[in-house]
Amino acid sequence: MSFIRSYVVPEGFPDSVTPSYVPYMKWRALKHFFGGAMGVFTTQALLSSVGISRDRATSGAVAINWILKDGAGRVGKMLFARQGKKFDYDLKQLRFSGDLLMELGAGVELATALVPHLFLPLACAANVAKNVAAVTSTSTRTPIYKAFAKGENIGDVTAKGECVGNVADLLGTGLSIMISKKNPSLVSTFTLLSCGYILSSYKEVKSVVLRTLNRARFTVAVESFLETGNVPSLQEGNMKENIFNVPWSKNRPIVLGSRFKDAFQEPGSFLTIEPLFNNERYIVTYNPLKGNIYALLKDQANSDDILKAAFHAHVLLHFIRSSDKNHTSLRKQDRSEFLDFIGSLSAHRALPTTVDLEANIAESCKVVSSSYGIFKKKASEQGWMMSDSLLNPGRARLY
Known part of the structure; x- marks a missing residue:
């Protein structure tokens, strides 16, 4: 057992890793088990297709087709890797999307x-999909393992x-080889294994506990704060x-770091609310035609300004959604530090027309002024990293 432990768990386990390490590795192993099992059937299908193609072409042509298939995958991998920093913004979403793309590639291989006469185009498409998925897996692996490591043992945790993933992959491959000898239904077997792979991937991603705030986790934290006055724990x-x-979707109700022409219908609306943000390095507004909240960042905006602009945008969005329902969903708090905050929200008026826009934005400024510091304090107490955010703001800036 000591020998086995030296291969599958980090030194000093369980004290050397966070509690979320065990469930993550459990689902990761299961995912690799299903992945290894599917690999037998997809490889079998590819070889079968090449065998049929070989009867219609020279061996040199078959070899070239196989090389082209791999080459297309490498080109796709290289082009996708250009996304760089974006891999950090929606890490979990990207990891799960990559696993779905891996399944799509396996299905095309099948x-x-x-x-078989379409071997080259299908195999090229499948290999591009699988190599892109491999880039997402590789790019998101280190931040995930870093979240599990306690101290300077990320190399041990990664290794x-x-x-564990390789062992599970080998076990899945071995079992699949034994099953394939009985000539099972290819479609049924692949479907079953694919469902197991996707479920395991989902559970694997959900078990990861990250301290950084991307768009999705920031939304959870702010909405919980606005509704209850508390910031959720890291686990929650x-x-x-x-x-x-x-991942990286632009179809969201809040646009952070937007362009001027998207946020304002005409310059007059900008001149109306601009004085409200003289002391801020951002401007938050609402465009009723597009139904979105826009946060414009000034050239001097730093990381905390971006965080505050996103918080302000969520407060204004909460106002608008509450007015649409003709009631406020915020409950009164007993703590004295929230009395002014709740009072401001209770006094909030509806936002049916642009005439009321300035008044409501002014109201949101008061709420943010009194509550942003409280939000940051409570978030820090729960373990969230407030110094560095992954909110993926646009590049547009106001000068």
């Missing part, structure tokens, strides 16, 4: 057995995590994070 905030959002 289809080559049905239409043992990859070992990560569990409530929506991983089904499309």
Whole structure:
């Protein structure tokens, strides 16, 4: 057992890692088990397609087709890697999307057995998908392992995590080889294994507990604060994070770091609210035609200003949603530090027309002024990292 432990768990386990390490590795191992099992059937399908193609072409042409397939995958991998910093913004969403893309690639590989004359285009498409998925897995691996490590043992945690994945992959491959000898239904077997893979991937991603605030986790934290006056714990905030959002999606109710022409219908509306933000390095407004909240960042805006602008945008969005429902969803708090905050929200008026826009934005400024510091304090007490955020603001700035 000591020998096995030296290969599958970090030195000093369990004190050397966070509590979320065990559930993550459990689901990661299961995902690799299903992945290894599927690999047998997809490889079998590819080889079968090549075998049929070989009867219609020279061996040199078949070899070239195989090389082109791998080459297309590498090109796709190289182009996708250009995204760089964006991998940090929606880490969990990207990791899960990558696993879905891996399944899509495996499914396309399986289809080559049905239409072997289309081997090259199908195999190229499948390999591009799988290599892009591999980039997401590699790029998101280190931040995830870093979240588990206690102290300077990230190398040990990474090595043992990859070992567990490889062992599970080998076990899945071995079992799949034994199953394939009985000639099971290819579609049924693949579907079953694919469902197991996707479920394991979802559970794996959901078990990760990160301290940084990206868009999804920041939304959970602010909405909880506005509704209850409390910031969720790291565990609760990560569990409530929506991983089904499309990574880097621009279709969101809050646009952070937007362009001037998107935020304002005409210059007059900007001149009306601009004095409200003289002491801030951002401007928050609402465009009723597009139904979005826009946070424009000034050129001097730093990390904390971006965080405050996003918080302000959520407060204004909460106002608007509450007015649409003709009631406020915020409950009164007993603590004296929230009395002014709740009083401001209770006095909030509806926002049916642009005539009321200035009054409501002014109201939101008062609420943010009295509550942002409280939010930051409570978030820090729960363990959230407030010094560095991953809110992915746009590049546009006001000069």
